[in-house]
Amino acid sequence: MPVDVSSTVECSIAPAGDVPTDVLVLPVFEADEVSELAGVETEDGEIARVLNAREFTGRLYDVYYVPLAGARARRAALVGAGRRASWTVDRLRRVAAAAALSLRRRRIERAAIVVRGVDPYEGAQAAVEGITTAEFNGALYKTSEPEGAPAREIRIVATGADATRLARAVEHGRVVGESCNISRALCNEPGNVLTPTVFAERAARIAMEAGLRVEVLDEARIAELKMGLLLGVARGSAEPPRIIVLRHEPAGAPEGPVLGLVGKGVTFDTGGISIKPADGMERMKDDMAGGAAVLTAMRAISILRGPIRVVGVIPSAENMPGGRAVKPGDVLTSASGKTVEVNNTDAEGRLLLGDGLWLAQQLGATHLVDVATLTGACTVALGKLASGVFGTPDAWLQHVRATAERAGDRCWPLPLHEEYFDQLRSEIADMVNSGGRPAGAITAAMFLREFTGGLPWAHLDIAGTAWADEAKPYQPKGATGAGVRALTALAFSAFPV
Structure with a gap:
């Protein structure tokens, strides 16, 4: 049964812009303002341009990659979170899974996913469940190689959370996600x-x-x-x-x-x-x-x-x-x-x-x-x-x-x-x-x-x-x-x- 999880999942309580990684995954709501993504880049950066030009609208599960300015990540993956009023822990779980599948297709090795808009501990657990279930390979008997590869390292970012509680939530999510797989x-x-x-x-x-x-x-x-x-x-x-x-x-x-x-x-x-x-x-x-x-x-x-x-x-x-x-x-x-x-x-x-x-x-x-x-x-x-x-x-x-x-x-x-x-x-x-x-x-x-x-x-x-x-x-x-x-x-x- 190909159920092994390839990614190492860790957690961070630092500001999102301070997390060193290849891709910073940001859930973005429809009609989000650039100011709500503070700490990731400056107002005149690429995220601001993309949002202001409506090149990315936050439509649910859409993924849009942009270069970052003013952050330790090289790029951001904007993931559509849909309407803010419909945002739940379960939706975060699915958004994290959609992001992980996109990262897999692009063979991105390191990423960090920002938890926003929900309880940080419930959100962290759900995000890890989503990431883990996204790594499942259901093609049990195909002889061809699967498309892409899971990220080698994924970090869950919940700025200001208690580090010990966050680590427990991440571990809980990992075990439940593996069990689902x-x-x-x-x-x-x-x-x-x-x-x-x-x-x-x-x-x-x-x-x-x-x-x-x-x-x-x-x-x-x-x-x-x-x-x-x-x-x-x-x-x-x-x-x-x-x-x-x-x-x-x-x-x-x-x-x-x-x-x-x-x-x-x-x-x-x-x-x-x-x-x-x-x-x-x-x-x-x-x-x-x-x-x-x-x-x-x-x-x-x-x-x-x-x-x-x-x-x-x-x-x-x-x-x-x-x-x-x-x-x-x-x-x-x-x-x-x-x-x-x-x-x-x-x-x-x-x-x-x-x-x-x-x-x-x-x-x-x-x-x-x-x-x-x-x-x-x-x-x-x-x-x-x-x-x-x-x-x-x-x-x-x-x-x-x-x-x-x-x-x-x-x-x-x-x-x-x-x-x-x-x-x-x-x-x-x-x-x-x-x-x-x-x-x-x-x-x-x-x-x-x-x-x-x-x-x-x-x-x-x-x-x-x-x-x-x-x-x-x-x-x-x-x-x-x-x-x-x-x-x-x-x-x-x-x-x-």
Whole structure:
């Protein structure tokens, strides 16, 4: 997995004009005045001329290089920050990524990025996350050399900030950005490479290197635990299922809360007997994006010494239409004892998660969050800009939503009215696994709620956000690392009482 970060990222609290570097990256708002960039160059310098002549307008993600006068940098890269009123930490993250991609294309070796208009520490962390994720090479199997090269040294400039706090923010951003890249690399792997067994092997290696406790449950152990939902999904494949269990148990951590993270790990999803259309099926290699998010968030939590105990559960399988595959009409019994009539074998992710949520409770979780590329219905409802978030009670739902938004994982809540469960009623079992097309994302969440044991629980449906269908100025086409920042941030948040 090509996820190594080539740049050395440091920080500076000096005035921007005093930072020695090749290129000084300046976020510039639309209608910025030259006086607002004081300390970088004199009024009659090239930046002033470019802004006054409207050669550069600050349009979002535009990059314009100019020579500098009166600064220790040779050039400035003016990066469009858009309207000042829309400026946020998340936008700074994307602007930093757009700048880093531009630096890469030009093979610039040293650069410094100025944090402005936001809290210096949140801004520094976000900028480093953006820079780090911009260095990701998703062309796993191309034999040609990638375009450009990452900068050898990037400095984050937050004039007047506390140097120690700034260094911590930079390190936090580096670890989270690297974890996003590892998640993206896993999601980009083809299904013939990343089977459930290989996913578990890689997860174990990543977890041990990060200092996590890890256990991999094989098919025999899964059967002992009577996890009939997971076993049912895996039946049609020649590849056996696995469950990856991760534990972060810091010394001196309180008994509670214990955060339980559960991620869907379907390494390839054909839909099973209810087979998907051929067009676009190759994308189904990323149906383990939720599992990758849990794994890599746990990595970040451990490296950054998260203060609370966290358990991660990743049930992993292939969903294939083999001769032994589960059929529409079959009834499966979950580890919790609940029975499920399978009326759609392409609604398999919720089956894995049902057993995974039960296992997280057995491991001591007091608060649950699951993350999955679960429903196309969520993409229809929200598009590719925001994940769906569901949960109970409302205080926990709102906390998860707010934490995710602050971390840069956009999400939007959808309701869980009791009447929606009527779509899941079965004549012969406790429920069916699919409520049909109407409110499909909601009924999927209602299904999962049945396996949460009444604990505070939230569900992130990242079906729309886990994959970028087209390149953006700040992000290439492919896996995005959705959910990693949100789950990491939760482990450092104050849970509602």
